[in-house]
Amino acid sequence: xxxxxxxxxxxxxxxxxxxxxxxxxxxxxxxxxxxxxxxxxxxxxxxxxxxxxxxxxxxxxxxxxxxxxxxxxxxxxxxxxxxxxxxxxxxxxxxxxxxxxxxxxxxxxxxxxxxxxxxxxxxxxxxxxxxxxxxxxxxxxxxxxxxxxxxxxxxxxxxxxxxxxxxxxxxxxxxxxxxxxxxxxxxxxxxxxxxxxxxxxxxxxxxxxxxxxxxxxxxxxxxxxxxxxxxxxxxxxxxxxxxxxxxxxxxxxxxxxxxxxxxxxxxxxxxxxxxxxxxxxxxxxxxxxxxxxxxxxxxxxx
Amino acid sequence: xxxxxxxxxxxxxxxxxxxxxxxxxxxxxxxxxxxxxxxxxxxxxxxxxxxxxxxxxxxxxxxxxxxxxxxxxxxxxxxxxxxxxxxxxxxxxxxxxxxxxxxxxxxxxxxxxxxxxxxxxxxxxxxxxxxxxxxxxxxxxxxxxxxxxxxxxxxxxxxxxxxxxxx
Numbered sequence: 001x002x003x004x005x006x007x008x009x010x011x012x013x014x015x016x017x018x019x020x021x022x023x024x025x026x027x028x029x030x031x032x033x034x035x036x037x038x039x040x041x042x043x044x045x046x047x048x049x050x051x052x053x054x055x056x057x058x059x060x061x062x063x064x065x066x067x068x069x070x071x072x073x074x075x076x077x078x079x080x081x082x083x084x085x086x087x088x089x090x091x092x093x094x095x096x097x098x099x100x101x102x103x104x105x106x107x108x109x110x111x112x113x114x115x116x117x118x119x120x121x122x123x124x125x126x127x128x129x130x131x132x133x134x135x136x137x138x139x140x141x142x143x144x145x146x147x148x149x150x151x152x153x154x155x156x157x158x159x160x161x162x163x164x165x166x167x168x169x170x171x172x173x174x175x176x177x178x179x180x181x182x183x184x185x186x187x188x189x190x191x192x193x194x195x196x197x198x199x200x201x202x203x204x205x206x207x208x209x210x211x212x213x214x215x216x217x218x219x220x221x222x223x224x225x226x227x228x229x230x231x232x233x234x235x236x237x238x239x240x241x242x243x244x245x246x247x248x249x250x251x252x253x254x255x256x257x258x259x260x261x262x263x264x265x266x267x268x269x270x271x272x273x274x275x276x277x278x279x280x281x282x283x284x285x286x287x288x289x290x291x292x293x294x295x296x297x298x299x300x301x302x
Numbered sequence: 303x304x305x306x307x308x309x310x311x312x313x314x315x316x317x318x319x320x321x322x323x324x325x326x327x328x329x330x331x332x333x334x335x336x337x338x339x340x341x342x343x344x345x346x347x348x349x350x351x352x353x354x355x356x357x358x359x360x361x362x363x364x365x366x367x368x369x370x371x372x373x374x375x376x377x378x379x380x381x382x383x384x385x386x387x388x389x390x391x392x393x394x395x396x397x398x399x400x401x402x403x404x405x406x407x408x409x410x411x412x413x414x415x416x417x418x419x420x421x422x423x424x425x426x427x428x429x430x431x432x433x434x435x436x437x438x439x440x441x442x443x444x445x446x447x448x449x450x451x452x453x454x455x456x457x458x459x460x461x462x463x464x465x466x467x468x469x
Contacts, residue, residue, distance in 0.1 A: 010455035033466035062347030
């Protein structure tokens with residue numbers, strides 16, 4: 001037992017001492033001090049860490065290839081020699097093969113990938129992919145909504161924060177806004193995965209993943225996404241998300257009261273008044289446009 | 303087939319699971335919270351760049367290695383000054399002002415003594431005390447034996463107990 005003395009306190013703390021060891025530790029008179037250290041450090045904690053906020057920061061600064069410099073907390077290493085800075089910046093070379101395409105508010109962008117697959121990116125949305133690796137792994141990171149027409153080839157994967165969509169060659173629409181993912185399949189077949197859940201879509205089917213939970217499949221009648229026809233369609237969508245989509249579509253600002261409803265229906269992309277009333281009427285809401293037609297005030301009808 | 307880290311939801315799940323313990327680990331090493339959080343961002347940026355080369359199952363140990371290397375690159379280590387907060391307590395009870403004062407003073411001395419521990423002991427001690435990791439988990443993360451972790455813990459406790467005045 002004597003040779004185990006060099007781990008004695010550690011094993012006392014984890015409650016692994018033998019009876020004999022424990023009683024000799026008591027006799028030594030050290031137990032008071034050890035217990036006090038244990039009790040006080042039991043209450044120790046480190047400053048909080050907001051993991052979602054940190055992830056948002058990472059996504060903005062590091063997952064986007066557009067950054068030119070590293071934000072390496074200048075505050076704490078100013079004063080260190082410039083040679084250290086050189087070592088850090090030398091790590092920056094890999095990044096240039098990444099491609100990023102984003103559609104501004106109130107407009108769509110058509111984009112052709114290296115294999116002639118096509119993407120129509122809806123407004124306020126963005127895709128990213130690695131040009132160099134594209135031949136071996138067709139992996140597109142999507143924020144927002146886009147329509148894909150994919151040439152046959154190696155698996156084509158659309159990654160979103162809310163789940164992944166994997167296909168071989170087909171036409172489908174992916175919308176990932178807020179905490180909701182919606183996928184509609186128009187040709188071929190599409191696999192949608194989120195964590196351990198997965199669903200296979202055939203043409204004319206759609207599926208949603210809402211807050212991490214995969215819903216039942218739905219049938220759709222249209223053969224292309226409705227936003228391409230100048231319409232946005234929603235099925236049991238959070239009403240707040242619907243207004244957010246309207247803001248993006250018309251590039252306006254909407255002030256909302258607190259709302260807790262879901263919306264079924266469509267709105268048009270070329271007539272703001274008609275769009276507003278098609279949402280507000282069934283929801284028992286009224287709206288008011290300011291003179292510039294850029295700000296909308298929505299309120300509940302008493 | 304292993305999950306691909308190039309898919310953002312897999313990548314994010316690694317971030318959600320391990321970013322905080324990595325931040326804490328670097329804080330224990332450096333005593334610099336801001337730097338610790340910057341290095342977490344750097345390490346995950348590297349993981350994303352190398353997403354095709356790193357297996358999902360190996361991501362955690364990859365991140366620890368990257369964090370360590372980034373830390374070594376920063377060098378010019380300054381003296382470590384740690385600060386701890388009070389864990390939320392469910393029950394509070396009346397204490398005499400005298401007792402509270404003594405407790406506060408002891409806490410300050412203990413915090414100072416922990417800051418002054420050699421880095422390896424300090425990291426092991428705090429991973430166990432604050433992140434509540436077992437010796438086995440710590441051994442796995444640091445790539446050393448359980449016995450080595452216990453030794454570091456023992457030596458750390460031996461020096462810390464010296465601040466307690468013997469009656």
